[in-house]
Amino acid sequence: MIDGLSLSRRALLAGVAGAALLPRAGLARAQAAPARVAPNLFVGTGGHGHTYPGPSLPFGMVQLGPDTDVERWDACSGYHADDGSIMGFSHTHLSGTGCGDMLDVLVVPARGPVRLLPGDRAHPESGYRQRYSDEQARPGAYQVRLENGVSAELTVTARTGWHRYRFPAGPGHVLIDLSHLEADTPGAQPLIDEALLALDADGTLTGSRRVFRWAMGRRIHFALQLSRAPDRVTFYGDGDAEQPAGTRRVAGKRLKAVFHYDDAGAAPILIRCGISAVDIAGARANLAAEAPHWRFDSIRAAAAEAWRGALEAVTAEGGSADQRVVLASALYHAQLAPSLLSDRDGRYPGLDGQIHSAPAGASAYSAYSLWDTYRALHPLLTLIAPDRAQALVADLIRQTQQSPYGPPVWPLQGKETGTMIGWHAVPVLAEAQAKGIKADYAAAWPAIARRSFDFNAPDLASSRGRDLYDARGYIPADLCNESVSRTQEYAYDDWASAHIARAAGDGAAADRLLRRAGNWRNVIDPAIGFARPRFADGHWWSPYDPIQLGHDPKRWRDYTEANGWQATVLNQHDIYGLIAHLGGDAAFEAKLDALFTAPSTLPADAPPDISGLVGQYAHGNEPDQHAAYLYAYCGAPWKTQAMVRRLCTEMYKNDPDGIIGNDDCGQMSAWFIFSALGFYPVDPVEAVYVLGAPLFERARMRLGGGRHLEVLAPGNRPDTPYVQSVRWNGRPWARGWIGHATLARGGRLEFTMGAAPNRAFASAPAARPPSFGRRPA
Template structure:
């Protein structure tokens, strides 16, 4: 009998370092230098609380995310993993990072010994299925690699990935009954495998003695979503048993498919002590044949360590795009983990031969040199993640934009809202693909057909009968008695109008630009001066009653605000802050009201969703509509209030712990807020290309802008606690303002910030130094 001590000898180094602090984990394993950014990434952050992050292996913006699944249902398991669990169902190839809805978890593989189970079993009773207990002390995560020990089977599991494929290494004990199960029914929302699950149809075949292939269509968040795989095994199994609806069936004949909704295969092996069996899996949204091409191109050999090294090097290049200097290791750990998280999506969604599945569910071929992406959490990421990409991902930005344009052309739903692997989920309000496209246009990116983009955006803005837009165009507001979440939808449409106006101006369509700019002020129709809040209106123009600013809606029929209330939505204006200030009667009453947001009781109604988290008064940092609000003080001439508040949020809303995120990660937006804010600036109005100065955490930072261009940030202060900007210079020129434009640094630049313990009475206070509002 193999003992735990004997079994662990092969992996003793990895297991020993798994107990070290995360900051030293990768350093100890690979002899990295102190400046290697991989040293500071802690993949446990966001795997607890409501962060919805996964700890497994992926490449930057890659199609495959090979990670453990501890549960496949429930809100806190949208990524398939939660650190509170102590058993693992298996390891699947696709995962969502930080989303508020769940899907994916495609093509689970699980290793075991002894009699094979066909269902995962319950977390409370892992022995009832193929689950296995594990200890977090036996886990090791780093960018591009994950490992764990399955305690019940004494199997050491290692995972790594390329862009479109993953490779597993399972080190078994001596066993006459070692096995791998491949479960095509497993997925988010599929339950324990005893019910019907969410698979519409699946196919499974055996192209070769050491190969399985197939695909499935699922109906979770993305309805009728297609996914396909080809999977090879380094050792020919003794036998393979196929199952449909958990009943053994004959193996599919050569060239044919086993079909059904609940398909599984169990591959049996005889193993020696410490024998490794490798599994290579190619993934495709097109076909199993496409998955095979991806696998052949990206993992041609049985060399796990080579793939792991390539992934680690790719992440080192990615995370080195921003270099920060500070003595505060906690800040550095949070920063580089944030940069990691916001480099997981959007995710690649094409094959090596250029084929991809479009939003019409048909297979298309990309133009030469193009790439296709998915997983655009646009309602979240247009605010800070995509603006960050315009700085550090200049080559990817046109690829993202062209993807969104193709989606708008091909999708029966028009402009993308929240696209997921060829399906439109329609999640959240607005259509902020317009904001992402327009920001890239306004910032001068090339390689995009802006006329085509403009036509598609204008169809949505001017023609489509979409979620209250008819009322918005006719009444200049959306009535609360006719459309749910009417106030928030109007605010979102205002920003989308503002976004499209920039493209109109760039294309010389001045009358369209003026019309859209004027229409972008429709939000003003909700301001009730008697209560100084944005208040829902009925179709006849009267205010809804009763009104309580903490309520999400005026009745139980539906909400009037999207994951927010009147407190947060009242400050939800990003492009016309000067106009918002005028509604309050000037800067002083506006600042008083804004102070009140942060000092109000943090009381929420019973029907408030858990997304409204990270409360400071009624400010909710855990949800994206609040993310720009602390920067609004700059528009009122009191930038020191922004600086103090931002420093507080940086210190209190993020922690280097599994539950260190307030709210969901949301495919990079929570992290992007931290990345930009800790550097010292933030885009309140992303499309305009204006950045607002906040309060930097680091003494120095260098942002690689591509093409050899760099943005250098130097922070001068005598004490790290000094949070107030005393002086600001841009490219060697002293400034009286506390903002700058993208064009000021796009070709390289330097920011110098001098900090002190007390607010500056003059910097940014004069009316001439205020940021622009409603200016194209």
């Protein structure tokens, strides 16, 4: 079992301590033609977005880029736009997560005396950090000029990182640092407990390290080659001890190597580096297969071409120029994760600690931020990249079978981090199954059944309290932390698991799971209309304040990155049950009104994840991101339309501080893409989309099989957020929702927009979206 009261992302971090290049400062504007709009890769690199601007291929293994910090929460990705100096360039990053890891194999092009430590952010001159200028990025490429005069350029293949450094005339060196993470805490498990560097006879530098940061005990291996032979090589071991001349191999915990050039500026120095999560042989093979030459420009051109196709999946015209850039940037960020894990030969580290081989033609993936991405990122991929969605589903089924804990929670580099709550790999599988994506879902059912019913099976903190949930119908707040959120999220996973049970032919289990999927109501007190902590003897927490995080925040909290306001609307799957539980349509509409208009006050110890407040609605975090769409279920869809338009325009900007919360491996970005198009998957497992309000006049989404969806809203303007009518393929469409099977066939969805609400559109019960497999009475 993974111990700890709460495995939230914030707590984990504290515990483990062709398009033109786009300049960060100038915020590039979109071109007139929608197809030419380039993403701004610096969106989300400031504020709390936690993105990074370095190059990757779509879903690639190598995610190369600059590191500006490795300690602060705001630099979880290794980069923050406000830091002002760069340590160097490492080969792996996480995009938008709320906890930090990766940052493997740092390359530092330097001049002058060799410095072995990065130094202080406030005083870059104290170490090898460099202030910088002329920073530019585009999909598949990055470049910057360092204060020491070195011009750095980066690009990638799927499994290799490419560097090109142009030094001024005179001596220079390239430092390879395997230990630039923050210092180890005395008495704690070292962040790096074993590492190796070796210089092979052919001049290839190989190495490995084992890291205990977020994915505890993960391994990374690399093989690195330089285009120019150095004049000498120096190794440094633990304690930054310089090794004897002629050393070609060093082992320890905190290792470095330096390649010295007497005239570094004589010609560009190129570096190509392959990585592997399996072994050095895998890294060598990846490098040999994907880097057979030294033509940097051709590699960069191929990366740009890969992104050109990926970024054509959604294009738009209308709206503002900045909004079109935000759309392109969101589409870019939505295709970084999950990231490739398997080597060219198919090998990858499994969640059981063993090395496995993916089936021929298949791949394994990492960085599944499932607590976040099941909501919109995976549903987006089922539309714009159904083949990729199918590959991810097959991978999740294999990981479900291999993991001792069953369905993955937050797998990273072959390690189950157990971060957040629930077992939200199952909704991804259930959604795909409901949408007709072919996979062996029955193969996942035994492990899902163990997680659902076997309370003696190996457990994670993310699924703590399952026995209480099953026996009592809720998790008592005095027996388990985050009890209110757990009860509701376990209920959603039961709803999803029931679909897999049914597909596997286990009808009795499916029926039991569907009954348990109603457990959400046992932590929502209808007497006060709020999600409320409930104790083992059945009584509710009193005096109750929905702004607070729990009945005893000094010991534990009753919600997961939320409070009572946000948890009250957490339900995604039984919305008509929730409406009835809270008193009917009018009462539920009033509750939503109150959510969006309450004072935006939070306790002093609220996690920074609760951000982007509109009233007590928090757009910067996932638990209530569907709340604006809930008006459609109680007969007030015009309020959905107005709020969605407001969120699209207020919560996203063409700016480094342009994502109001952690992007969370593309979830925040996917929310924008859906909402800007005019529909959203409130419950992905239901396989329908609730209509909102499109942001653009015309948008085009590329679907699988050569099909396209065209979304039209002629004359749409900032002052026309309300839907007057809808047509589907030229015929009137009276419903406030559309099914996936209909949308995925392709066609034309046309909105007539207006400045005043049409309260008759989609407000009648017959026009409202289905939920929990049923329609409103």
